[in-house]
Amino acid sequence: MAGGNTKKRSQKAGLPAGTLIHIGEQKTERTTITIIAYEDGNSREVDLSELEQYIASKNSNEVIWVNINGIHQAAIVETIGRIFHLHPLSLEDIMNTDQRPKMEEYKNYIFIVLKKLFYDEPTRRIKDDQISLVLGNSFLISFQESEPDMFTPVREAIRKRRGRISEAGADYLAYSLVDMAVDNYFLTMEKLGEDIEALEDNLVKNPEGQTLRSIHRLKRELIFLRKTVWPLREVVGDLERTGSTFIQESTIIYLRDIYDHVIHVVDTIETFREIVSGMLDIYLSSVSNKMNEVMKVLTIIATIFIPLTWIAGIYGMNFEHIPELKMRFGYPLVMLCMGAIGILMLVYFKRKKWF
Amino acid sequence: MAGGNTKKRSQKAGLPAGTLIHIGEQKTERTTITIIAYEDGNSREVDLSELEQYIASKNSNEVIWVNINGIHQAAIVETIGRIFHLHPLSLEDIMNTDQRPKMEEYKNYIFIVLKKLFYDEPTRRIKDDQISLVLGNSFLISFQESEPDMFTPVREAIRKRRGRISEAGADYLAYSLVDMAVDNYFLTMEKLGEDIEALEDNLVKNPEGQTLRSIHRLKRELIFLRKTVWPLREVVGDLERTGSTFIQESTIIYLRDIYDHVIHVVDTIETFREIVSGMLDIYLSSVSNKMNEVMKVLTIIATIFIPLTWIAGIYGMNFEHIPELKMRFGYPLVMLCMGAIGILMLVYFKRKKWF
Amino acid sequence: MAGGNTKKRSQKAGLPAGTLIHIGEQKTERTTITIIAYEDGNSREVDLSELEQYIASKNSNEVIWVNINGIHQAAIVETIGRIFHLHPLSLEDIMNTDQRPKMEEYKNYIFIVLKKLFYDEPTRRIKDDQISLVLGNSFLISFQESEPDMFTPVREAIRKRRGRISEAGADYLAYSLVDMAVDNYFLTMEKLGEDIEALEDNLVKNPEGQTLRSIHRLKRELIFLRKTVWPLREVVGDLERTGSTFIQESTIIYLRDIYDHVIHVVDTIETFREIVSGMLDIYLSSVSNKMNEVMKVLTIIATIFIPLTWIAGIYGMNFEHIPELKMRFGYPLVMLCMGAIGILMLVYFKRKKWF
Amino acid sequence: MAGGNTKKRSQKAGLPAGTLIHIGEQKTERTTITIIAYEDGNSREVDLSELEQYIASKNSNEVIWVNINGIHQAAIVETIGRIFHLHPLSLEDIMNTDQRPKMEEYKNYIFIVLKKLFYDEPTRRIKDDQISLVLGNSFLISFQESEPDMFTPVREAIRKRRGRISEAGADYLAYSLVDMAVDNYFLTMEKLGEDIEALEDNLVKNPEGQTLRSIHRLKRELIFLRKTVWPLREVVGDLERTGSTFIQESTIIYLRDIYDHVIHVVDTIETFREIVSGMLDIYLSSVSNKMNEVMKVLTIIATIFIPLTWIAGIYGMNFEHIPELKMRFGYPLVMLCMGAIGILMLVYFKRKKWF
Amino acid sequence: MAGGNTKKRSQKAGLPAGTLIHIGEQKTERTTITIIAYEDGNSREVDLSELEQYIASKNSNEVIWVNINGIHQAAIVETIGRIFHLHPLSLEDIMNTDQRPKMEEYKNYIFIVLKKLFYDEPTRRIKDDQISLVLGNSFLISFQESEPDMFTPVREAIRKRRGRISEAGADYLAYSLVDMAVDNYFLTMEKLGEDIEALEDNLVKNPEGQTLRSIHRLKRELIFLRKTVWPLREVVGDLERTGSTFIQESTIIYLRDIYDHVIHVVDTIETFREIVSGMLDIYLSSVSNKMNEVMKVLTIIATIFIPLTWIAGIYGMNFEHIPELKMRFGYPLVMLCMGAIGILMLVYFKRKKWF
Numbered sequence A, B, C, D, E: 001m002a003g004g005n006t007k008k009r010s011q012k013a014g015l016p017a018g019t020l021i022h023i024g025e026q027k028t029e030r031t032t033i034t035i036i037a038y039e040d041g042n043s044r045e046v047d048l049s050e051l052e053q054y055i056a057s058k059n060s061n062e063v064i065w066v067n068i069n070g071i072h073q074a075a076i077v078e079t080i081g082r083i084f085h086l087h088p089l090s091l092e093d094i095m096n097t098d099q100r101p102k103m104e105e106y107k108n109y110i111f112i113v114l115k116k117l118f119y120d121e122p123t124r125r126i127k128d129d130q131i132s133l134v135l136g137n138s139f140l141i142s143f144q145e146s147e148p149d150m151f152t153p154v155r156e157a158i159r160k161r162r163g164r165i166s167e168a169g170a171d172y173l174a175y176s177l178v179d180m181a182v183d184n185y186f187l188t189m190e191k192l193g194e195d196i197e198a199l200e201d202n203l204v205k206n207p208e209g210q211t212l213r214s215i216h217r218l219k220r221e222l223i224f225l226r227k228t229v230w231p232l233r234e235v236v237g238d239l240e241r242t243g244s245t246f247i248q249e250s251t252i253i254y255l256r257d258i259y260d261h262v263i264h265v266v267d268t269i270e271t272f273r274e275i276v277s278g279m280l281d282i283y284l285s286s287v288s289n290k291m292n293e294v295m296k297v298l299t300i301i302a303t304i305f306i307p308l309t310w311i312a313g314i315y316g317m318n319f320e321h322i323p324e325l326k327m328r329f330g331y332p333l334v335m336l337c338m339g340a341i342g343i344l345m346l347v348y349f350k351r352k353k354w355f
Helices: A002-010 A048-057 A074-084 A088-095 A152-159 A170-205 A209-241 A249-314 A330-351 B002-010 B048-057 B074-084 B088-095 B152-159 B170-205 B209-241 B249-314 B330-351 C002-010 C048-057 C074-084 C088-095 C152-159 C170-205 C209-241 C249-314 C330-351 D002-010 D048-056 D074-084 D088-095 D152-159 D170-205 D209-241 D249-314 D330-351 E002-010 E048-057 E074-084 E088-095 E152-159 E170-205 E209-241 E249-314 E330-351
Strands: A032-039 A042-046 A063-069 A102-105 A109-120 A125-136 A139-144 B032-039 B042-046 B063-069 B102-105 B109-120 B125-136 B139-144 C032-039 C042-046 C063-069 C102-105 C109-120 C125-136 C139-144 D032-039 D042-046 D063-069 D102-105 D109-120 D125-136 D139-144 E032-039 E042-046 E063-069 E102-105 E109-120 E125-136 E139-144
Touching: A032 A048, A032 A152, A042 A048, A048 A063, A048 A074, A063 A074, A063 A152, A063 A170, A074 A088, A074 A139, A088 A109, A088 A125, A088 D249, A102 A209, A109 A170, A109 A209, A125 A170, A125 A209, A139 A170, A152 A170, A170 A209, A170 A249, A209 A249, A209 D249, A249 A330, A249 B088, A249 B209, A249 B249, A249 D249, B032 B048, B032 B152, B042 B048, B048 B063, B048 B074, B063 B074, B063 B152, B063 B170, B074 B088, B074 B139, B088 B109, B088 B125, B102 B209, B109 B170, B109 B209, B125 B170, B125 B209, B139 B170, B152 B170, B170 B209, B170 B249, B209 B249, B249 B330, B249 C088, B249 C209, B249 C249, C032 C048, C032 C152, C042 C048, C048 C063, C048 C074, C063 C074, C063 C152, C063 C170, C074 C088, C074 C139, C088 C109, C088 C125, C102 C209, C109 C170, C109 C209, C125 C170, C125 C209, C139 C170, C152 C170, C170 C209, C170 C249, C209 C249, C249 C330, C249 E088, C249 E209, C249 E249, D032 D048, D032 D152, D042 D048, D048 D063, D048 D074, D063 D074, D063 D152, D063 D170, D074 D088, D074 D139, D088 D109, D088 D125, D088 E249, D102 D209, D109 D170, D109 D209, D125 D170, D125 D209, D139 D170, D152 D170, D170 D209, D170 D249, D209 D249, D209 E249, D249 D330, D249 E249, E032 E048, E032 E152, E042 E048, E048 E063, E048 E074, E063 E074, E063 E152, E063 E170, E074 E088, E074 E139, E088 E109, E088 E125, E102 E209, E109 E170, E109 E209, E125 E170, E125 E209, E139 E170, E152 E170, E170 E209, E170 E249, E209 E249, E249 E330
Parallel strands: A063 A139, B063 B139, C063 C139, D063 D139, E063 E139
Antiparallel strands: A032 A042, A032 A063, A102 A109, A109 A125, A125 A139, B032 B042, B032 B063, B102 B109, B109 B125, B125 B139, C032 C042, C032 C063, C102 C109, C109 C125, C125 C139, D032 D042, D032 D063, D102 D109, D109 D125, D125 D139, E032 E042, E032 E063, E102 E109, E109 E125, E125 E139
């Protein structure tokens, strides 16, 4: 997983800084671009071909939101970059899906990278998609790795004038998109929580080699999750604290709300980590208990029958003079003796609570 | 537990930000509202229907305390929000019981979320109820999840002019409520301390699979507790340091006192965690000691009787020429020999301190 | 231990804030009060009955030191509090022996709580007594839980004009008392160091269940110690850094010295923790080595004699046609054979370094 | 490894501070020096003999880059030091390859030490080479331990006017060199990731002693890596934040990019550490599972046949009166009995899920 | 070790603050004092008897260095203290060898405590000697616990005008002494590194109880080392940052160099700790592997021969009607049968990779 990501990144090791190459898995065939402009509740669609011209004549208060799904085509990313005057390093970061969540201030925009998480049911693994946001003076550009477009509900809200979004600025739009991504984390955490509970039930009922592997799968997922969510805390915190003109005073209170959510997710991850770590202890202890069970059975059987076999062996000896052998009730007496020894041992083990 | 909470939160993942939905378990049927206004020791009850009108004509120094038990009805929360001009995000947080303790400053009020803890005797689990406080300019609103109203003693003290509370401001009232919640933590810690001591006794007497599960139950309770209490430290610290006009100079010294109590609880939780962690070591070591005991019994019996059985086997062979078989005292001699070997081995094991 | 402390605290959970109740074990019958006033080397005793009048007419440079042994009588604490204008919260803290070491600045005094430690020989446990100091403008009040009065040597030094103390201010007196308490920690650490060394010797010689319990006793003592000493670091650091007028410039250098001592104690505690933690590893490893020893004995005996018994079994079969049975030297040959097998196996085990 | 490095350093313990001695392995025979000067896209080679004269007459905006491969000859390092007025401590650091990555500001230059990492295929170990950079007012000196020259692509880009480098200043050149080194880390991480994955496969298939050693080899490599990469974070961070005149405003954005890469590498190292640490758990658990397997086989065989052997022993006794021996179907009955006991036991073990 | 140190300190617990008592082991018989004064390369020896007079008439730029070997005589330390106006607390610290490294600023001097480390070959333990430095306005006093004088090479360099030391100030002299002590640490680390490597070889070849004790010896040495070196980081850092007039601007760059060395030693200690910690894992795993080996031998022998012995037992029964016993080739057939069973089992174990 981690090894796979770095592998891809190494393709770039030889190339001069500034070359645009898509790093990461290509998750969609086509690149879809949706552009919407809105102000005071009124919205209209803009075509990519009109975009450049639109920007030139743009009403300064109208918000324009450009959403790109699919980031593997360098030409498109470069075009967008040229139109909005994005720094080459930002373009590189957009096309490289192996990024940590981060927030960077440039002169003319704020650049935000975060991750969308989703739980892949068939493989039971958590996967991530990179989302890059460019928030400038009444414009927002969002890049997603693949279809389906996660932000459709927000676009609908703008079109249908739902909530305050269609009347707010680009910063509130950015907030809405980040909020949508973070809300999605709760779904992933829920799935993970279910997995953990299922495993916990299993742990008590029948611990087996499979269980151990499941614990380790969970552990790795949690390492991966922490790596993904942890830096987001700083990203949102920085957004809150930056005195950037691109973020209005009234939006900061909303960012604080996202910050709380991220902390909540981080807390849950840490709690899960501690629980899973405790599960390993229970697993190892269960295995060792089973071993003890086995040893006790062995010990009970062996310690009862080994002495009895020895007694049988004694009277199987061929000495000419063994008086007991000629006794009338020798055989039943020996049998009684053996039975008594066996019962005494069982009582002893019972008192020792071996069974 | 944790998984259960996130599950509920995920219901909201699809909805636009700002929708008021109760998240969490509904713990009471009805919503009870109690309103009391007081100044210089005189107090009077106010009815919900008069509240809006009262606010309009309110004497600026009179303190009004609105307490709501039951937070699942969005309409009531919205009404209160409208009357006191609360921010939509605060209303959302009030109705979402899956919050971390936090303290947030708004323009016209300070918003505080904390948890009430109680030890549920039948299930031996620690449960929590969310308390939200809104402290404004001579008003305080408190939201609790369920009956019984935890703050009744404070209300009585106001009515009966006990202590300085009925003459102090809304900030001292807020302090009293937080103090009451934190004092309650000590009761919970005490119950937990008793559980730990009981388990510790059990650990030495008879360690069994049940013990391990109890240790893990305690571990999880402590993870949960830490998650609940830890952020409160910051909340109270922030209250102390905030230069807010809603908190008077003279009240800060009382907040410092609560801060000490919270630190004390946090310390106790950490100590409990270390103790429980040490109990796991003792448990595993006890189990392993029991296993050793079993192995020693097996070894003693087997190593004594296996050689003796072999000797019996030798004289059970059917060779025609085994001179010993014809000896007059062959049998008693062999028996003596066997006894000697057995005793020598027992002496050896005794010296090795195997029993 | 920890559970016991919280239990006591919970008695207060129902009462209104500000009620004076003694929390903790009552360690003395009577309350003894000693008051001494001194200036420029001259000292005189003051009686409790004269105290109030004395304060009123007090020469501003004369230092008055009030020492109270026994804090369970609310009336006495209240009287002192009234005379010196102490805040109700300070009085509460003085009577509650379940405090973390702390330092709090009030308008008219600095309030310091710390712990006296002593090693209780019979139970081999570390116990603590709470010391509260109130340092004001040329007055110092010290509260101790029990007799004997730990500060007698300091009082003697004042009476007999030993050292610079009888000529210095109340802050230097406060320093001397704290220094005396901290110096006492070294004695406790020494006792603990001896316990650890004794246990370490024992660990190598004969590890047994008792050893494990001793390790855990030490671990808990160290958790308790850390909890007690750790916050003192901050207390002394804060005293050093506070710009309070109650502490003179020249005394700060002495506080720095105490700070060093506290750090030294904290360091030693951490070192002890690491050593004790390492002892657990050695213990578990020793136990496992003993188990291996047992298994090897079992294996050597069983693997040698089980095959030999089988051989004996073969020639004990009753087939009519077993040619060996009729051979003249069958028996001695078989015996030689068995001996050879046994010796070969022993050689094999020897080479495997099993014994 | 670590011990080897310190060993070399100790050679210097007796010598006065300031003596130039090469510390570390000599990795190349000859010292190669390449000097290139460039401005506005035009570049020219400079010979070492001309260097001093060149510096005197240097156009202030022209950038001169001196690259030295091989640092074991004190004379050459001293010459360079004299020409560029380097501090004796810098020269010492250049010749001592046992340095932590660091960044130090001197009056006339910034001194940077970092490490080049490469994965040595035959030994499967990660090795490092030290790179020292001296960034001054339009000059850069780079020292490498050995051939091949890692920076050849950058020199080519300057010669052939590729990218913006040939038109930018010495600070951008320094950035390019550091970037090249850091990009190289991704290759190393990728190799390590492959090793980890290979080991993980092996772990499940057949855990053996070799596996444990491989885990520990990886662990040590990761300790070494962390030690090497971790301080680089601070180095790049300091470069970003230093207000030095040697670094232009426009270059800082590029340093931030390197910073991100370093954080990414650090994150991956931490993730690898957690994974490798988890592998140890799986390994130990697999070994213990194998042991259980062995114990179960032993127990099944022993507990079935020991009682049966005892029965056979009974009817092998030589008592004169054992009625069963004379029964017509005594033998087949006993055989049936034995078969029944064996089958019952197998059923019991099957239900216990022992096989 | 640690316990031993605190023990000594406790002697002082009863005494009034300010009493000069030597705490620690007395490591030398006599106290040797060497005084040298130098300026601009010229140096001369000064006798202790002349010292006081010399100080009075001292040329303000001449540096005087007083070195004392042996600190157990309170009279000498007091004399020096009186001549140079040292604070009583400094004198106490000089005579107490149980100090943490520290740096304290007084009005007229800077007081530095650090440790000299050396590896004691016979006992293979790391020992420490305390060095106290008092750096004032062109004077330096150094206290060492014992002969031989570690600083002889520096004195020689002053006498023979080697390096810049004889022309620099007292701060550069202080730097040289600290540097000498820190360089010495590398020798100790090297010895420790050799010990670790030797132990590591041993670990793979033959793990035994002795190995475990060696690991724990190393662990304790590393705890001790960390405790000694860790605070030095802060000491040197503080020296660098203090704006004291006793340290010239040009010397700070040299202190930064020492700081790097100390960080390097701290890093190596941490690396060693992680390696030694990993060695414990390998040791425990090796022991457990040996145990498995033993169990496998037992299982193979027992599971093969126990069933065969049963078969032999069957045909040893005395039933009158056992048809096989009368068969012509009964005996060889049974023997073949047994051989086949044995071989089949061996094949099974081989396939299970038990041997």
